[in-house]
Amino acid sequence: MSELKIPKRLIMTPGPVSVDPRVSQAMSNSILGQFDPDFTSIMDETMTLIRKSFLTKNQWSFPIDGTSRAGLESVISSIVEPGDRVLVPIIGRFGHLFAELVQRVGGIVHTIECPLGEVLPQEEIIKALDMVNPKVLAIVHGETSTGRLQPIDQLGKACKERGIYSVVDAVATYMGTTIPVDEWELDAVIGGAQKCLSVPSGITPITFNDRFSEAINTRKRVEEGIRTDEKTERETFIKSNYFDLTQLQDYWSPKRLNHHTESTVMVYALNTGLKIALDEGVEQRSARHEYHHKGLKKALEALGLKIYGDKDHEMKMVICVExxxxxxxxxxxxxxxxxxxxxxxxxxxxxxxxxxxxGLMGYGVQKQNILTFISAFSLLLSQQGVKGIDPTKALNTLIKYYEQA
Amino acid sequence: MSELKIPKRLIMTPGPVSVDPRVSQAMSNSILGQFDPDFTSIMDETMTLIRKSFLTKNQWSFPIDGTSRAGLESVISSIVEPGDRVLVPIIGRFGHLFAELVQRVGGIVHTIECPLGEVLPQEEIIKALDMVNPKVLAIVHGETSTGRLQPIDQLGKACKERGIYSVVDAVATYMGTTIPVDEWELDAVIGGAQKCLSVPSGITPITFNDRFSEAINTRKRVEEGIRTDEKTERETFIKSNYFDLTQLQDYWSPKRLNHHTESTVMVYALNTGLKIALDEGVEQRSARHEYHHKGLKKALEALGLKIYGDKDHEMKMVICVExxxxxxxxxxxxxxxxxxxxxxxxxxxxxxxxxxxxGLMGYGVQKQNILTFISAFSLLLSQQGVKGIDPTKALNTLIKYYEQA
Known part of the structure; x- marks a missing residue:
């Protein structure tokens, strides 16, 4: 049998990124049955860790067994019924993905867009909420396609006051910046594994509050084959079984509804990745991303490169250079x-x-990686004949930054 | 940080089951970017391995990033449009799951059922095809809830002759018995990871032929945000983005459409698990399941226990005892x-x-495990006061079987 040969990589993209070796080690643990008490206690602990990561008291904080867009689709397909209006502010590619997911389930998409490289002022979004009066606001927090951090701290409250549900794609920002879900009064938030949390892709932590839970449970349908009472569901039941969050609530609670077969090793990975991140601390982790972002940006500017986009709303986990x-x-x-x-x-x-x-995401955001990166990157630019590149100046700038900051 | 503590287990259920340590080791390899040529070549190799596992030449043989029911839902939601008739033969719980998945996407379910513990004669199913004239036949190959193996070898051809698409849930039988997809002329087949293949749950190999591909591609819709041509899709586009097999075709081909972020380590696991299984050989693996099934059944019968269900259609990967x-x-x-x-x-x-x-599934199906199991199981029954239990007789029966067979 030919074994896998995985070459050495320094991944400086907006994900998937390298994982802490302790996460890999956790994944090599043996399998437990999905209803084994030793496994369900790991599931419960993982829910507690997800709550801490989102700074929330939401009971409903659990992972979806799929990649980030599985998390997005589970939330959208559970809340959006055919004909429902959804407001989607678009500042880049991943706003379009939200629009796409809404269209797939028959929702009516209203968009509000700004020029690429900018963000939308929250007042504009709130005005649009009043004009459109949607059931749901679906908004991207960190738009990696342009590297912009969309301000959202006022939107949860504004939605709540208007009886609108706020849904936030925090896939790229999760565990790289602080997202205080309760303080910002957000109804449903989707995190990401393979970015700042630095867990392999394939599992996606989400959280939603009781208000959101009530809304989706009007569409509840226990599946055929294990349904014990009469059919009571409305015709507007959720159109996916796998992504039906109301069934997942019954799976991730003492009911332990038989649904999918939870991905054992991905839960091991998520559990361990969250413990590592929470040991560092949500605020500290956020500060670490900011610190290295600032240093690398200085070094890139020292090379004469232009940093792309609105300077006031930069994501700290990705730098876009022209x-x-x-x-x-x-x-x-x-x-x-x-x-x-x-x-x-x-x-x-x-x-x-x-x-x-x-990308500057999670585990790999360490001084030696950034220094290695700037050296190879600048020398290769110079070697390829790009004019005005001074690798030594870039390296000096970064070393000086690390010595002083 | 408190590390995960995973207790020792001998898993004798119909999944999830233990994995070969080589699979665990493969998962501890470091992450590669999803478009890294070293990763896309692993993806391509994995497709080749999936083809071999299903004994098919189908180009479209790739995994879904989710658990087995994600595989089932991807196939059903890609082929079944609202109003389409689907024939679902039901011999247990997982037939109901197919019915459920069809109902979720608005298909009209016709069922044909037999008493629990039995299977449906293929002639009966073919008669029902003629009566119902469905677009799709969705059938479970191995019904683990009752331990029955549903004969399906004539159904693909019968469907093809009638212009019907055959869809087979082979989650529980995949890599535990031979499923010659091309020979049986099946249109779409869903395998399982966490059962006889013995890879952790969370990734699901599927295969489908060109005929099926043509059918689903009439519903193709390239997603908003990366669509470059004008909107041409019909209103009947596939109602899920994540499970849209036509987009996954573009992801798992040289187009490398940007869709989800492939689950790196689950692909490592699947790739390695398939290599191990194919090194053993599809036929040999099937024979191994049959061999140990026969032995354990003899031992259980020696205990005076009654084996449940129709003796002529037993799955070899699960024994149901009353x-x-x-x-x-x-x-x-x-x-x-x-x-x-x-x-x-x-x-x-x-x-x-x-x-x-x-359960007798995959890696764990080894003599020492079966002997350990029968010893503990029979002694505990005896210790709990069940009458007529003779542990020594059971053990002798099994030892004799292994010595002679």
Missing amino acids: IPDGVEANQFRQELLEQFGIEIAGSFGELKDAIWRI | IPDGVEANQFRQELLEQFGIEIAGSFGELKDAIWRI
């Missing part, structure tokens, strides 16, 4: 991967050949 | 788990307190 003249964008990324094992990302649509995205 | 008088079914299972770390399963609905299900 691709300098005289370099073939994709070929350069390929060279960086082949020669150094370092991966950075391109972007989407009209930004595809305009910016590179350099 | 629960003997004088034992409290759930408490006994709990004792077996607490005292010996051995897990067996109950069943569902009216079989809940009538049978225990003893």
Whole structure:
């Protein structure tokens, strides 16, 4: 049998990123049955950890067995009925994904957009809420396609006052910046595993409050085959079984409804990844991302590169740099991967050949990685003939930053 | 940080079951980016392995990032449009799950049922196809809730001749018995990871042919945000984004459409688990399941226990025994788990307190495990006061079987 041969990588993309070896080790533990008390107690503990990560008291804090968009789809398909209006502020690719998910389940999408590289003022979004009067506001917190952090702290309250449900895609920001779900009065928030939490892709922590729970439970339908009472569900039952959050509530509670077979090792990984992150501390982890982001940005600017987008609303977990003249964008990324094992990302649509995205997410955000990155990146730019690149200046800038800050 | 403490277990249920340590080791490899050429080549290799496992030439053989029912839902929601008739033969709990999945997406379910513990003759199913004239036949191959193996070898051809699409749930039988997808002319088949393949739950291999591909592609819709041409999709587009097999085709092909973020470590696990299984050989693996099934059944019968259900259609990967008088079914299972770390399963609905299900699936199906199991199981029955139990006789029967067979 030919074994897997996994080459060494320094992943500097907006995910998936490297994981802490302790997470890998946790995944090598043996399997437990899904209703084994030793496993259900790990499930319960994982719920507690998810609550802490979102700074929430929400009972309903559990993972979805699928990648991040499975988490998004579970929330959207559970709350949005055909014909429901949903307001989707769009500042980049992942806003469109929300629109897409709403359209799939028959919701009516209203959008509000701003130029790429900017964010939407919250007052504008609140005005749009009043104009559209949607059932749901679905908004992206960290838009990795443009590297913008959308302000959302006032939106939960504004939605609540209007009887609207707020749904937040925090896939890219989760555990890289503080998201106080209760303080911001958000109804449902989707985190991500393979980004700042640094757990492998394939499991997605979400949280939602009682208000949201009541709304989705008007659409509850216990599945055929284990339903014990008469059919009572409305015709507007949730149109997915796998993503039906009301069934997942019964699975992730003492009822232990037989639903899917929980992904044992992904729960081990999530549990361990959350413990590592919470041991560091939500605030401290946020500060670490900010600290290295500032340093790397200085170094990139010292190279004469232009940082893309609105300076006041930068995500701290990804830096978007404009691709300098005289370099073939994709070929350069390929060279960086082949020669150094370092991966950075391109972007989407009209930004595809305009910016590179350099990720600073979770476990890998460490001084030696950033220093290694800037050295290889700047030297390769210089070697490829990009004018005005001074690798030594970049390195000096970063070393000085780390010595002083 | 408190580390996970996973107790020792001998899992004798119909899944999830223990995995080969080589699978666990593969999962501890570091993360690769989803478009890293070293990762996409692992993806391609995994597709080849899936083809071999299903004995098919189907190009479209790839995993779904989710548990088995995610695989089932992806197939059903991609092929079944609102108003489509689907014939679902039901011989137990998982037939009802197919009915459920069809109802969720608005299909019209026609069922044909037989008494629990039996299977449906293929002639009866073919007659029902002619009566109902459905778009799809959705059928369970191995019904673990009753331990029956439903004959299906004639159904693919019968469907094809009638212009019907055959969809098979082979979650429990996959890699425990031979499923020659091309020879049986099946259109779409869903395998399972956490059963006879012995890979952790959370990823699900599926395969479908060009005929099925053409059908689902009439419902294709490239998602908003990365769609480059004009909207051309029909109103009957697939109502899930995550489970849209036409988008997954573009992800699992050189197009490498940006969709979900593939679950790196689950692909490592699947790839390695498939290599191990294919090194053993599909036929040999099937024979191994049959061999140990026969031995354990003899030993259980030597205890005076009654084997449940139609003897001519037994699954070889699960033995259903009637629960003997004088034992409290759930408490006994709990004792077996607490005292010996051995897990067996109950069943569902009216079989809940009538049978225990003893799984024989994949990696754990080894002589020493079966001998350990029968010893602990029979002694505990005896110790709990069940009459007529003779542990020594059971052990002798099994030892003799292994010596002679």
